[in-house]
Amino acid sequence: MRYLIKFSYDGSKFYGYQKQPKLRTVEGEFENALYSINNKQKTRIYSSGRTDSGVHAIGQCAHFDLNINITEYKIKCALNSLLPNDIHVFFAKKVKADFNSRFNAKEKEYYYLINVGEYNPISRNYIYQYNKKLNIKIMRSAIKYFKGKHDFRAFVSEESKKNNYIRYIKKAKIKTYKDIIKISFVGNGFMKYQIRNMVGTLIRIGNDKLKKDSIKKILSGELDNRTVFTAPSEGLYLKRVKYSRRDLIEKKI
């Protein structure tokens, strides 16, 4: 039986999502818990995508298969009782045997938080402490260049070579709450460091190091992507993974 789960974690407490020998990771914690639930059998978990060390998740999704028949609510309770308190499962849902949390994901939403006020020691692992003023007005007019279908290779780290760098960004917006800036992106998928590089570039526009139309020029290759700055991990949150309703319906047996 295949299950989809939605869960949240405090990224500051893990060496990223992906399992690594001898390091504390979200995937590693899940596989320990699933081993106990699934009759002491090694059970793999497949997420909608990895998050880097320090990046938080509000609504990450993943799937796994169990050999036992157990209710959705009991899976939630069993996982939450076995997992450490920096991970929390919101729900478990039975899905079709061919459902895949990564390949069936239609859309993802991320947001990034920046403190432009004085340094805050209490939120330092949860909001990027930029601690200087930014020109929000100019950032708001620059962010629109990210919207739409683009080749984002200039915003991806060198290491991650891909065949296809084309991604579609549906929404990109900036909100402010007193000294906190929240930059949100909704798109069909994001590559490694893509959002942190997009945010870092917006910061460089907001502090006058880059011009408003730089994003357009970096995307087109007219401007070198060495001007791109990677914003630190602690400000980034995976908010939501969206699936089509059809994919979520459990197969009748």
Added chain:
Amino acid sequence: MRYLIKFSYDGSKFYGYQKQPKLRTVEGEFENALYSINNKQKTRIYSSGRTDSGVHAIGQCAHFDLNINITEYKIKCALNSLLPNDIHVFFAKKVKADFNSRFNAKEKEYYYLINVGEYNPISRNYIYQYNKKLNIKIMRSAIKYFKGKHDFRAFVSEESKKNNYIRYIKKAKIKTYKDIIKISFVGNGFMKYQIRNMVGTLIRIGNDKLKKDSIKKILSGELDNRTVFTAPSEGLYLKRVKYSRRDLIEKKI
């Protein structure tokens, strides 16, 4: 020369404010930093009051004496460069030689945060994860019994014997932000565990374990204080310490 400082810290990273051998405390970190600043002389720091392990501060205040003459801004910078990143100094201010951060404090403000929504692993050290509904309306009508001048001995831990348990509470209110309840108190001073016991009692009223008028009865001694519950430390914040303007003026030499 005597200096007053205002500072913030992440209580989840310390064994409380007060210095203790071999444990990481806020006071201990300050005394290490002041030792370097004050020409390698042991320098004591005196705060407006202690906070318990896990309790946060947004606007804690303290005073100390230095043998060197150094500008207020340089003290701020020197402290922030020497202190760890879970403490932050907002400002330093020269004050009269008889200024005392504890005895001159006119008023203190604390607030307490409770999450009545689903468990949040990201805020678990910063908001009490109560994770059940509370009757805010009844809590709002009960909190008014704390206002005014009362003998708060029933809301103080057994260990802390005092001569005088009379305190004056000027403001006591409850605000809500989605699933977060914020309970604020302003008063002339609060004793050990007093706020956590007041909040715990409000929670017991909000979940129907105690009646609305229990606070009145506990204060008057009519109801046993074994009904009092101590809310956990992670939800508590020292927001502000207020001094009279007159006390803050630097003595002319």
